[in-house]
Amino acid sequence: MLERSASNGIMTRKKAGVVCLGLALAGLLCLAAAATDRRGAVLAEVKAFTDRFNQAYESNDMKAYWPFYADDMTQYWEEGRLDIKEYKEYWAKQLADGTKILEVKTEDPVFHISPENDAAVAAYRIYTKMLRPDGTTTASWHQETDVLFKRNGRWQVVHLHDSPAPVEK
Numbered sequence: 001m002l003e004r005s006a007s008n009g010i011m012t013r014k015k016a017g018v019v020c021l022g023l024a025l026a027g028l029l030c031l032a033a034a035a036t037d038r039r040g041a042v043l044a045e046v047k048a049f050t051d052r053f054n055q056a057y058e059s060n061d062m063k064a065y066w067p068f069y070a071d072d073m074t075q076y077w078e079e080g081r082l083d084i085k086e087y088k089e090y091w092a093k094q095l096a097d098g099t100k101i102l103e104v105k106t107e108d109p110v111f112h113i114s115p116e117n118d119a120a121v122a123a124y125r126i127y128t129k130m131l132r133p134d135g136t137t138t139a140s141w142h143q144e145t146d147v148l149f150k151r152n153g154r155w156q157v158v159h160l161h162d163s164p165a166p167v168e169k
Contacts, residue, residue, distance in 0.1 A: 042113050046120045046148060049155045050109070053146070054126070058104035062091060070149065070156040077162040098133035106144075118150040125165055141165040 049068075056065040066088065073084045082090065109124040122145070129139040147159040 038117060039113060042117045042120070043111055045155065046111055046113065046122060047109070049148065050106075050111075050122045050124075050146065053157065054104050054106055058101055060095065060101050062088075062095070068157055070151070070158045073156075073158055073160070075160045075162070077160075078164070098131070100131040101128060102131055102137065103127070103129040103139075120148045120150075120155070122146045122148065126162075 053065075053068045056068060059065075066084075069084050069087075071084060073087070075082045075087055079090075105127045106124045107127075109122065111123075112121040114120065124144055125141055126144045127139065127141050129137060131137055141164075142162050143165045145161045146157050148155050149158045150156075
């Protein structure tokens, strides 16, 4: 009888161990599901941010456009590297001279979110149609990559790279 009782005690401990392991795995699965849900929510935030960012650009409303950028933003494009101060000066001159954005559309977006959900990359093709000071209209496709950081609960562009898109064949 003593042997059987000891055996039952061991079995009970094994069962308890299996139950604990099962609960631990269930907890990990719940955490993974929550992380996946959070990642989906962050991806939706970044997509919405990118849409609003490009809509502000298209609207020619620089007061709405500039808050999308961080104060320490850098940018590479055809004219070289600019910081936020230089970019604002460039656009102020363009608008004062009569340049106006007529249309912006994007396609082929790709998004990457950091494991900590506080940084993201948005890469896409962007079409821009503009009215130039001489009255001519230009249109072109470019490739754009926006690097975003979430600081103080708010997404901002910290780096932007823009280059002409290759001609499609």
